[in-house]
Amino acid sequence: MQGSERSKILIVGGSGYLGTYMVKASIGMGHPTYVYARPITPFTSPSRIESRREIQSLGATLLQGELDEQDKLVVAIKQVDIVISTLAVPQVLEQLKIIDAIKVAGNIKVCTLSSSLTARC
Numbered sequence: 001m002q003g004s005e006r007s008k009i010l011i012v013g014g015s016g017y018l019g020t021y022m023v024k025a026s027i028g029m030g031h032p033t034y035v036y037a038r039p040i041t042p043f044t045s046p047s048r049i050e051s052r053r054e055i056q057s058l059g060a061t062l063l064q065g066e067l068d069e070q071d072k073l074v075v076a077i078k079q080v081d082i083v084i085s086t087l088a089v090p091q092v093l094e095q096l097k098i099i100d101a102i103k104v105a106g107n108i109k110v111c112t113l114s115s116s117l118t119a120r121c
């Protein structure tokens, strides 16, 4: 299958520890891979900045925004076929914002979120 025929995957939290592995696996399987991450600030850790550089160098497209910015999240979601969230434990309930954005976008058939929230996609 050609790369252009592969499902496009958005990984929210793809700049994190687990997310970076998911991004590498997605790219390795030939999926056009997008990462939704917060903008870099003076408080962003050097390791997080480095992981962003790494996943971008591998071919991931970085889309910047907050979970509260539904318009940006919807734009990101509309570009893909599959949404995966690897957000950390404190953000488990904040994933409801991803579900809301998926409903607004209306194009997602597969989504996988941390915890049992996936059933609500």
Ligand SMILES: NC(=O)c1ccc[n+]([C@@H]2O[C@H](COP(=O)([O-])OP(=O)(O)OC[C@H]3O[C@@H](n4cnc5c(N)ncnc54)[C@H](OP(=O)(O)O)[C@@H]3O)[C@@H](O)[C@H]2O)c1
Pocket (backbone or CB within 6 Å): 012, 013, 014, 015, 016, 017, 018, 019, 037, 038, 039, 048, 067, 086, 087, 088, 089, 091, 114
């Ligand atoms: N680490 C492990 O060994 C391991 C093993 C099994 C399962 N897990 C599970 O995997 C999930 C992720 O863990 P992790 O270790 O990969 O966490 P992590 O390295 O801290 O990554 C967390 C991700 O969440 C984003 N994030 C953090 N705070 C946020 C906020 N307030 N708003 C929006 N985004 C925010 C970060 O993105 P930014 O770049 O925007 O900061 C980052 O990409 C957790 O549910 C954990 O239980 C982890």
